[in-house]
Amino acid sequence: MSQERTGIATLKGNPITLVGPELKVGDTAPDFKLNKDLMTEASLSDYAGKVKLISVVPSIDTGVCDAQTRRFNEEAAKLGDNVVVLTISADLPFAQSRWCGAAGIDKVVLLSDYKSNSFGQAYGVQIKELQLDMRSIFVIDANDKIQYVEYLQEMTNHPNYEAALDAVHKLV
Template sequence: MTEERTGVATIKGNPITLIGPELKVGDQAPDFTINKDLTTGASLSDYEGKIKLISVVPSLDTSVCDAQTRRFNEEAAKLGDHVAVLTISVDLPFAQSRFCSVAGIENMDTLSDYKFRSFGQSYGVLIKELQLDMRSIFVVDEKNTIRYVEYLKEMTEHPDYEAALSAVKALI
């Protein structure tokens, strides 16, 4: 049975249940099956040998998710080819593509967890009640060891951008 965590997160103050384990710094990053588009899959191994900044958002169509994605897109341009910046949501790939074209997102990969919710369950961010992924940040080194984790306690708040970026820069 999949682990369920209660009392760890809210949406506008209302409690939610997260499905999956709480990952910690030093854990091996779990693999996942996710979509680049409707027919093309992706997994952690696609980014082998790179530092990975994984920005998880519930939906690109909300103001905080929009701001988070734009911020990491700007920063991705400064981090170099050795760093892969990923934004993961359960938005359909069509919606992600449209968002990226309108917002000028071109320095990161936007991946969809819509089909299997594999990422959400493996990383402990799948919201049981909504089937969305909870806002969170993971920094994973070249050997797939987690070096930074931020699980937000309130979905509508911004992550600590500076702490996540500092964790990435410490690995470069």
């Protein structure tokens, strides 16, 4: 049974339960299996040797998630080839692809945790009540060590973009 964490996160002030461990700076980033599309999977090792900024959103079709992904897409263009920006949600790959096309997103890689919630459970962001992933940010160095973590307390808040980007800049 996966660890459940309560009393640390809310959705519009209502408590939600996060499933999985609380990761910390210095931890080795857990591997994951996510979907690029219905048939193609991606894992942490696909981005070996790169700095990884992982932006986790509950659903790409909501205002804050949309703004968060657009902001990191804009910043990704300035970060160079040694950095990959991954946006992860439990949205179906079809919805992610449609949204990227409509929004003109071309620098961020969208990956779906819809099939097994393996990312959400490994990174401690799966919302038990909703089967979505909680808004959070992880910066992982080229050796797969976590260098920055932000677990948001309120799902509808924006992450600290500047702090996450500063963590990336320190690694490149």
